[in-house]
Amino acid sequence: xxxxxxxxxxxxxxxxxxxxxxxxxLKLFTCPVxxxxxxxxxxxxxxxxxxxxxxxxxxxxxxxxxxAAQGCELLVCAGYYYRVPVTDAFPMVNFxxxxxxxxxxxxxxxxxxxxxxxxxxxTAHRMAADFDTGDILLWERFPLDERENHxxxxxxxxxRVPAMxxxxxxxxxGVLAEARPQGAGxxxxxxxEEDWTVAPDMDAARADRVLRAFYGYECVYRDGGRRTELIGxxxxxxxxxxxxxxxxxxxxxxxxxxxxx
Numbered sequence: 350x351x352x353x354x355x356x357x358x359x360x361x362x363x364x365x366x367x368x369x370x371x372x373x374x375l376k377l378f379t380c381p382v383x384x385x386x387x388x389x390x391x392x393x394x395x396x397x398x399x400x401x402x403x404x405x406x407x408x409x410x411x412x413x414x415x416x417a418a419q420g421c422e423l424l425v426c427a428g429y430y431y432r433v434p435v436t437d438a439f440p441m442v443n444f445x446x447x448x449x450x451x452x453x454x455x456x457x458x459x460x461x462x463x464x465x466x467x468x469x470x471x472t473a474h475r476m477a478a479d480f481d482t483g484d485i486l487l488w489e490r491f492p493l494d495e496r497e498n499h500x501x502x503x504x505x506x507x508x509r510v511p512a513m514x515x516x517x518x519x520x521x522x523g524v525l526a527e528a529r530p531q532g533a534g535x536x537x538x539x540x541x542e543e544d545w546t547v548a549p550d551m552d553a554a555r556a557d558r559v560l561r562a563f564y565g566y567e568c569v570y571r572d573g574g575r576r577t578e579l580i581g582x583x584x585x586x587x588x589x590x591x592x593x594x595x596x597x598x599x600x601x602x603x604x605x606x607x608x609x610x
Contacts, residue, residue: 350374353416353424355408358388360427362507363444364395366514367425375419377403378412380430386566386580408435423521426476430455433476440525441476441551442517443483446506448472448490450534453481457537458502459544459562462575469493471506475528480536485514485528493564496498499560546571547582557584560601569609570594570601576610579603 350371354364355378368374375398379389389497396403404513408431416424426433427444435441447457448470461469470490475483489509494501517524535543546555546569560568560582570577577594581604589595 350521351420351422353378353421353423354392354427355379355433356392356427357382357393357429359503360444360446360506360510361391361395362510363425363427363514366511367518368395369511370515370518372518374399374401375416375421376412377401378405378408378429379405379560381404381405384438384542393462407431408433411435413438424476425517432480435478437477440521442473442477443481443522444510444513445472445474445481446503448488449474449481449485450531452537453534454537454539455480456539458499460537460609461539462497462499462502462562463544463558465558466493469502469505470511471509473517474531475525482531482534484530486524486528487514487516496561500565501549521602541570545569547594547601548572548598549595549597551583551596553573553586553596556585556596556599556601560584574610575608578605578609580605598601 352367352372352374353376354374356364379392382389384390393403413434413436421439423439424441443449448468449472453460464469468490472485473487474485477483491505545563546581547558547559548571568579570579570580577602582601584599586599589600592600594601
């Protein structure tokens with residue numbers, strides 16, 4: 350099957366599975382990232398190793414016309430920053446890391462952990478003009494653990510991707526025929542710095558949830574006017590006396606620390 354692929358490394362298992370199922374990628378579209386906590390190096394390396402044309406430029410309607418002229422049969426999006434124009438020339442499917450319609454938005458996973466949600470999931474849906482609103486094609490749900498963090502959440506997503514991709518590419522007409530509307534849902538705004546900030550007067554249990562929700566990404570420890578970036582932070586419950594990053598009832602340790610102010 351001839352396809353186009355859009356995405357960064359966060360959901361690269363989708364690309365890996367498409368290639369494993371024998372899909373021919375006509376072109377790969379990725380986007381600029383910081384290559385610290387969000388990366389595109391793995392999808393670019395996969396493209397280079399297989400001689401797949403790729404670009405960091407935003408996809409356009411002209412690109413879709415060009416893909417159609419090459420015989421594109423499917424476009425798959427999995428973690429792409431830009432709005433994609435929709436065409437009827439071939440099916441367009443997005444992989445979204447929540448059980449839609451729950452969790453529409455570009456980074457919903459932290460909120461599920463912050464709110465102590467019982468379930469997460471992954472959805473493959475038709476792309477539509479409005480983000481994350483298209484008809485559901487494939488849908489999986491999984492329970493969240495008490496100590497879930499961003500990394501363990503995504504591992505659960507990755508576990509479910511191979512079967513979903515296999516079903517999509519080997520029975521695309523059947524999957525499309527079973528599409529069902531999502532129904533009502535809310536769009537979750539992109540988290541901001543306040544969401545991933547902890548401070549000395551924060552309860553350790555709350556700080557623990559924040560650091561798990563954004564685990565692997567930049568968090569901030571704010572002490573008055575001083576801000577410190579923490580990556581791979583975790584809360585240790587106990588006496589915070591003498592610790593660099595104290596909390597109420599514990600303290601923070603981190604894999605990487607960088608002073609911001």
